[in-house]
Amino acid sequence: MIRKDWRIGVAGLGTVGSGLLELIAERPGFAPAGGAVTVTGVSARNRRPALSDLAWFDDAAALALSPSNDIFVELIGGAEGPARQAVEAALSIGKPVVTANKALIAHHGARLAALAEANGAPLLFEAAVMGGTPAVKMLREAMVGDQVEVVAGILNGTCNYILSEMEATGASFERILAEAQRLGYAEADPTMDVEGLDAGHKITILAALAFGCAPTFASAEIEGLRTIEPLDIRLAKDLGYRIKLIASAVRSEAGVSVRVHPALTPLDHPLARVDGVLNALFIEGGRIGRIFVQGPGAGAGPTAAAVAADIADATTGARRPVFQAPAPALRAYPPLDVAHSLCRAFIRLRVLDKPGVIASITETLAETGVSIDSFLQKPIAEITGMPIVLTTHMARESVLSEAVRRMSALPSLLEPPRLIRIARI
Amino acid sequence: MIRKDWRIGVAGLGTVGSGLLELIAERPGFAPAGGAVTVTGVSARNRRPALSDLAWFDDAAALALSPSNDIFVELIGGAEGPARQAVEAALSIGKPVVTANKALIAHHGARLAALAEANGAPLLFEAAVMGGTPAVKMLREAMVGDQVEVVAGILNGTCNYILSEMEATGASFERILAEAQRLGYAEADPTMDVEGLDAGHKITILAALAFGCAPTFASAEIEGLRTIEPLDIRLAKDLGYRIKLIASAVRSEAGVSVRVHPALTPLDHPLARVDGVLNALFIEGGRIGRIFVQGPGAGAGPTAAAVAADIADATTGARRPVFQAPAPALRAYPPLDVAHSLCRAFIRLRVLDKPGVIASITETLAETGVSIDSFLQKPIAEITGMPIVLTTHMARESVLSEAVRRMSALPSLLEPPRLIRIARI
Numbered sequence: 001m002i003r004k005d006w007r008i009g010v011a012g013l014g015t016v017g018s019g020l021l022e023l024i025a026e027r028p029g030f031a032p033a034g035g036a037v038t039v040t041g042v043s044a045r046n047r048r049p050a051l052s053d054l055a056w057f058d059d060a061a062a063l064a065l066s067p068s069n070d071i072f073v074e075l076i077g078g079a080e081g082p083a084r085q086a087v088e089a090a091l092s093i094g095k096p097v098v099t100a101n102k103a104l105i106a107h108h109g110a111r112l113a114a115l116a117e118a119n120g121a122p123l124l125f126e127a128a129v130m131g132g133t134p135a136v137k138m139l140r141e142a143m144v145g146d147q148v149e150v151v152a153g154i155l156n157g158t159c160n161y162i163l164s165e166m167e168a169t170g171a172s173f174e175r176i177l178a179e180a181q182r183l184g185y186a187e188a189d190p191t192m193d194v195e196g197l198d199a200g201h202k203i204t205i206l207a208a209l210a211f212g213c214a215p216t217f218a219s220a221e222i223e224g225l226r227t228i229e230p231l232d233i234r235l236a237k238d239l240g241y242r243i244k245l246i247a248s249a250v251r252s253e254a255g256v257s258v259r260v261h262p263a264l265t266p267l268d269h270p271l272a273r274v275d276g277v278l279n280a281l282f283i284e285g286g287r288i289g290r291i292f293v294q295g296p297g298a299g300a301g302p303t304a305a306a307v308a309a310d311i312a313d314a315t316t317g318a319r320r321p322v323f324q325a326p327a328p329a330l331r332a333y334p335p336l337d338v339a340h341s342l343c344r345a346f347i348r349l350r351v352l353d354k355p356g357v358i359a360s361i362t363e364t365l366a367e368t369g370v371s372i373d374s375f376l377q378k379p380i381a382e383i384t385g386m387p388i389v390l391t392t393h394m395a396r397e398s399v400l401s402e403a404v405r406r407m408s409a410l411p412s413l414l415e416p417p418r419l420i421r422i423a424r425i
Numbered sequence: 426m427i428r429k430d431w432r433i434g435v436a437g438l439g440t441v442g443s444g445l446l447e448l449i450a451e452r453p454g455f456a457p458a459g460g461a462v463t464v465t466g467v468s469a470r471n472r473r474p475a476l477s478d479l480a481w482f483d484d485a486a487a488l489a490l491s492p493s494n495d496i497f498v499e500l501i502g503g504a505e506g507p508a509r510q511a512v513e514a515a516l517s518i519g520k521p522v523v524t525a526n527k528a529l530i531a532h533h534g535a536r537l538a539a540l541a542e543a544n545g546a547p548l549l550f551e552a553a554v555m556g557g558t559p560a561v562k563m564l565r566e567a568m569v570g571d572q573v574e575v576v577a578g579i580l581n582g583t584c585n586y587i588l589s590e591m592e593a594t595g596a597s598f599e600r601i602l603a604e605a606q607r608l609g610y611a612e613a614d615p616t617m618d619v620e621g622l623d624a625g626h627k628i629t630i631l632a633a634l635a636f637g638c639a640p641t642f643a644s645a646e647i648e649g650l651r652t653i654e655p656l657d658i659r660l661a662k663d664l665g666y667r668i669k670l671i672a673s674a675v676r677s678e679a680g681v682s683v684r685v686h687p688a689l690t691p692l693d694h695p696l697a698r699v700d701g702v703l704n705a706l707f708i709e710g711g712r713i714g715r716i717f718v719q720g721p722g723a724g725a726g727p728t729a730a731a732v733a734a735d736i737a738d739a740t741t742g743a744r745r746p747v748f749q750a751p752a753p754a755l756r757a758y759p760p761l762d763v764a765h766s767l768c769r770a771f772i773r774l775r776v777l778d779k780p781g782v783i784a785s786i787t788e789t790l791a792e793t794g795v796s797i798d799s800f801l802q803k804p805i806a807e808i809t810g811m812p813i814v815l816t817t818h819m820a821r822e823s824v825l826s827e828a829v830r831r832m833s834a835l836p837s838l839l840e841p842p843r844l845i846r847i848a849r850i
Contacts, residue, residue, distance in 0.1 A: 003751070023570060023712070030569055032637075033745035126567070132713035134567035142551070142559035144455055145448060145733025212457075270695075270719075287448065287730045288557035291720035294695075301712035308570025318743030320458035326428070 003035040006315055007068065011060035011086055012075030013044040013051075016100055016127070019304030020073065021051075030308055034315035040068050043086075060086035064095065071096045071314050073307060079103035087112060087123075094119040096314040098307055100127035106201035110214035110330045113322035123322045124310035129202045130155065130279045132302030133295030134309070138283065139209035144324065146285035148210040152248035152425050153281035154274050155202040157297040158186045158193040159225050159245040163233070164275045167242070170230050185277060195224035196260040199247040207249035207258045207333065210283070212324030216258075216332045223261040231380070232348055232418060235389040236264050239374055241346070242272040246423050254340035256333035263423035264346050264391075270294075271425065282425060341397045344373065344422040346389060347404065350414040353379075353386040357412045361388065364410065368403040370395050385414040391422060428460040431740055432493065436485035436511055437500030438469040438476075441525055441552070444729030445498065446476075455733055459740035465493050468511075485511035489520065496521045496739050498732060504528035512537060512548075519544040521739040523732055525552035531626035535639035535755045538747035548747045549735035554627045555580065555704045557727030558720030559734070563708065564634035569749065571710035573635040577673035577850050578706035579699050580627040580685075582722040583611045583618040584650050584670040588658070589700045592667070595655050610702060620649035621685040624672040632674035632683045632758065635708070637749030641683075641757045648686040656805070657773055657843060660814040661689050664799055666771070667697040671848050679765035681758035688848035689771050689816075695719075696850065707850060766822045769798065769847040771814060772829065775839045778804070778811040782837045786813070789835065793828040795820050810839040816847060 008024065010017055021039055028036045041055040043063040057063035064072045064086040072090035074097060076083040083101055090097045092115060099105070105112070105125050116123035126136045139148065154160050158180060165176045177194065180186035192198045200222040208215035225245055236243050241264035249258045265272040270292055274280040279297030284290045296302045323330060351357045358377065365372060373391045380387055392400065400419060408416045433449065435442055446464055453461045466480040468488040482488035489497045489511040497515035499522060501508040508526055515522045517540060524530070530537070530550050541548035551561045564573065579585050583605060590601045602619065605611035617623045625647040633640035650670055661668050666689035674683045690697040695717055699705040704722030709715045721727045748755060776782045783802065790797060798816045805812055817825065825844060833841045 019712075027572075032565075032569060032749050032751075033743075132567075132571070133716050134563055137562065137567050138559055140457075141738065142557075142562050142734050143730070144457060144737045145730030146557070147452075270698075273695075285730070287444075287726035289721040289724075289727055291558050291718065293716065293718045295716035296714040299714075302714055305568070305570030305710070305712045309567050312569045313566065313743075316743040316745045318458075318738075318741040320737075320741045324457050326457075 004315070005035040006031065006037045006311070007040040007070050008037060008073055008311065009041040009063045009066060009069030010039055010073045010075065011043040011063055012077065013042060013048065014075065015300040016303045016307065017044070017075045019300035020307050023304050023308055031312035031315045034312065037311060041066060061089040064090035065093060071098060071311055073311070074099040074101055077101055077103070079107040084108065088115060091115040091119055091121050091123060094121045096122045098124045098310040098314060100125065100303055100307060102128040102198065102201035102205060106204040106215050106217040109205065109208060109323070110327065113330065114327035116322055117327045120319070122314050122318070124313055125205070126310050127303045127306035129205055130281065131296050131298045132305045133279060133293055133297070135206060135281055135293065136209060138293065139206055140324070143210070143283060143285060143288065146287040148283060148285045149252070150248070150250050150282065150284040150425070151203070151206045151210045152246060154244055154271060154279055155247045155297065156193055156199040156245060157277035157279055158190070159199070160274060161185050161277050162194070162225060163228070163243060163245065166228070166230055167233050167237070172230060173226060173228060194226060196222045196245065199245060199260045203247035203249055203258055203260060207256065208323050210249060211251050211256060211333065213256070213333045214330040219333060219335065220258040220260065222259070225262060227418065228262055231383060231387060232420065235348060235376065235378065235387060236346060238376060238378065239346070239389065239391060240267050241265060241422070242267055243420065244271055246271070248425070252340070255336035257336040257341070258333060261421060263421050265423045269425070271423070338398060339396070342394050343397055343400070343424060344394050345392045345400050346420045346422055347392065348418045349388045349407070350383070350385040351388060352412045352414065354412065358388070360410050360412065361407060364406045365403055368406060369399055370403045430460040431456065431462045431736070432465040432495050433462060433498055433736065434466040434488045434491060434494030435464055435498045435500065436468040436488055437502065438467060438473065439500065440725040441728045441732065442469070442500045444725035445732050448729050448733055456737035456740045458737065462736060466491060486514040489515035490518060496523060496736055498736070499524040499526055502526055502528070504532040509533065513540060516540040516544055516546050516548060519546045521547045523549045523735040523739060525550065525728055525732060527553040527623065527626035527630060531629040531640050531642040534630065534633060534748070535752065538755065539752035541747055542752045545744070547739050547743070549738055550630070551735050552728045552731035554630055555706065556721050556723045557730045558704060558718055558722070560631060560706055560718065561634060563718065564631055565749070568635070568708060568710060568713065571712040573708060573710045574677070575673070575675050575707065575709040575850070576628070576631045576635045577671060579669055579696060579704055580672045580722065581618055581624040581670060582702035582704060583615070584624070585699065586610050586702050587619070587650060588653070588668060588670065591655055592658050592662070597655060598651060598653060619651060621647040621670065624670060624685045628672035628674055628683055628685060632681065633748050635674060636676050636681060636758065638681070638758045639755040644758060644760065645683040645685065647684070650687060652843065653687055656808060656812060657845065660773060660801065660803065660812060661771060663801060663803065664771070664814065664816060665692050666690060666847070667692055668845065669696055671696070673850070677765070680761035682761040682766070683758060686846060688846050690848045694850070696848070763823060764821070767819050768822055768825070768849060769819050770817045770825050771845045771847055772817065773843045774813045774832070775808070775810040776813060777837045777839065779837065783813070785835050785837065786832060789831045790828055793831060794824055795828045
């Protein structure tokens with residue numbers, strides 16, 4: 001086996017990029033199939049004097065096109081702009097691309113796959129999902145002997161940290177978010193994380209790999225964390241659940257659903273036990289059964305290691321489609337027939353504590369055809385009004401929404417009812 | 426991308442082989458990088474009339490050498506004999522080999538890797554460890570950006586089932602083993618499983634992948650399950666532990682230890698919660714942190730899916746070393762310096778209930794320099810004598826053995842003390 005040396009161009013020198021430079025400098029022989037790996041050129045917004053021995057490119061696309069490197073690593077981020085231009089430039093000349101850019105792949109994965117495959121260049125993005133935990137490789141390579149039916153998990157460490165802390169301290173979402181920003185667990189602009197968009201990008205990519213479809217971020221249903229109150233967390237726990245932000249992709253005869261939303265998870269379920277900034281994933285298929293994997297979902301070390309593993313893969317000369325099917329065969333997911341959109345729900349209300357209130361709630365549910373599984377009425381000292389929570393049996397989501405709409409009109413409610421789905425995993 | 430068709434020869438038609446034939450017949454297009462995959466030839470001990478449309482080979486090596494197939498799948502089993510001959514034959518002519526044979530790889534992995542690499546043929550064995558859970562791929566490909574320090578887990582479903590059932594029912598090892606044999610969870614000859622040899626083969630392979638060493642089964646320390654009594658399980662639980670058969674490979678500056686033995690695992694540890702026939706694994710490295718993966722460890726479906734994933738890999742043309750380093754560079758693990766072999770232990774005794782007994786035990790421990798962490802004396806109706814269990818602080822294993830040896834000589838003991846290590850994970 002001839003062990004060729006490989007020259008790497010790295011665009012984007014944030015924590016992951018710096019971590020990668022350090023990793024390669026420390027262990028240039030890390031790629032088992034390759035010879036020595038060296039970084040020969042870099043590009044970033046601000047030139048760094050400490051890296052003066054590396055060729056500096058002001059323009060990431062120029063670095064991507066430069067014959068001074070054999071593999072282009074994109075760590076700029078963002079679905080458009082320089083990241084996209086540079087990746088397209090590299091693929092268009094048949095240069096292997098390794099990226100950690102989830103937004104880029106979730107939005108433009110199919111088009112980039114077509115470009116990559118037409119030019120015979122690998123396009124690898126292990127670091128885009130779950131940091132150093134090889135979710136992408138598992139779905140792209142290890143599960144091809146099966147038809148995956150469900151991929152579901154916790155894909156955003158910031159949200160999971162916030163929920164864990166809200167439970168531990170009883171403090172509000174806003175307060176814990178501010179604390180997470182202070183500790184560096186949340187960005188100054190937390191929108192991507194707390195609105196569920198980051199998890200949405202990731203589950204879009206995993207769904208495409210699992211089902212051999214084009215990643216179609218626009219068709220993912222996404223709901224973030226902002227509406228979750230400590231009261232919900234507390235009452236869910238009384239009923240035996242923990243609230244988690246669950247990303248899921250499910251394929252059935254009725255179509256594919258790709259979603260991110262808060263969900264109640266039974267306390268004894270492995271996902272309920274995933275604390276802090278960890279990520280975790282279930283993969284389920286008819287032959288393989290259920291596989292569960294858990295690990296650090298972000299951070300310079302794990303993410304740089306995932307980029308390095310992709311660089312090592314690029315040195316093997318493996319040729320395979322970017323997703324499960326060749327790019328020309330990639331289609332958007334068949335949308336889920338809404339009649340098949342069923343779930344169990346947790347509904348939390350705050351009502352005036354007077355006679356007839358509970359009867360009016362249970363009657364409204366009965367009229368819409370929703371049947372109650374458990375019911376808890378629990379006065380809490382610091383809460384105005386009487387908190388009530390109930391869980392339902394399985395029902396169509398449209399029916400549950402209608403029940404909530406009708407309950408909102410009841411005169412004794414102090415605020416609109418809150419519905420949180422119960423995870424089906 | 427030109428999608429070539431691939432012809433497969435399958436030697437060994439047990440449950441996994443039959444599962445593979447079914448999988449390929451159902452989804453011949455499963456390999457994303459390949460065209461149609463078809464089985465063109467088979468070999469097994471007993472000819473099957475139902476497979477009359479396939480070319481039949483009485484000799485597995487003849488099938489391996491036949492130009493009628495492009496990839497040879499070995500599902501015969503056993504470290505020597507026809508399995509080894511056939512795999513060597515295929516590799517010697519540069520034909521890719523996929524095998525589920527853990528004994529073969531654990532015993533002859535380095536020699537076969539040399540043959541494979543010299544002839545430019547992949548040698549793939551995902552199905553040898555953890556069935557459809559991609560432990561091999563994770564270590565071989567996904568972790569190369571890190572230096573793995575620890576691989577530890579539960580790798581034998583039969584043993585885990587027996588321990589789970591012993592705990593649930595309080596029945597003896599022998600009784601549960603007989604029940605497992607009746608249900609098909611244990612072989613008629615259970616030696617490979619219950620003596621820890623099967624788990625030993627698997628951890629030998631994982632250690633080689635994790636550390637870039639030659640698999641060296643002979644240097645693994647292996648202890649099975651036969652000596653575990655329901656009383657141990659019960660008393661361990663009183664102290665907050667569950668007994669599991671843990672396979673581990675640990676690399677430190679003091680060398681590498683590769684081991685299989687029963688160990689006490691804290692009840693809230695993920696490995697303690699792995700029940701029944703599941704397998705689970707921790708992988709730990711300095712950059713990536715800790716990754717945990719769990720899934721079905723055996724069975725026709727998962728194992729056939731793992732074989733199929735390897736076939737798909739073979740169609741990509743990837744060239745990489747079989748283990749982490751090219752075969753000529755593979756060395757045996759550096760053995761662990763025994764002075765660094767430290768652990769905490771659970772020691773269980775059954776003594777005559779009379780004055781001075783406990784003093785004699787604690788004095789013996791103090792004399793050998795073992796300090797006690799917890800101590801429990803608990804009369805149990807159906808047990809003759811007084812059961813005593815204690816856990817120790819960290820000590821050299823040689824010191825712990827010496828303490829047990831000295832305690833064995835105490836006159837009030839009804840049987841020799843039993844020492845079980847406490848897992849360091």
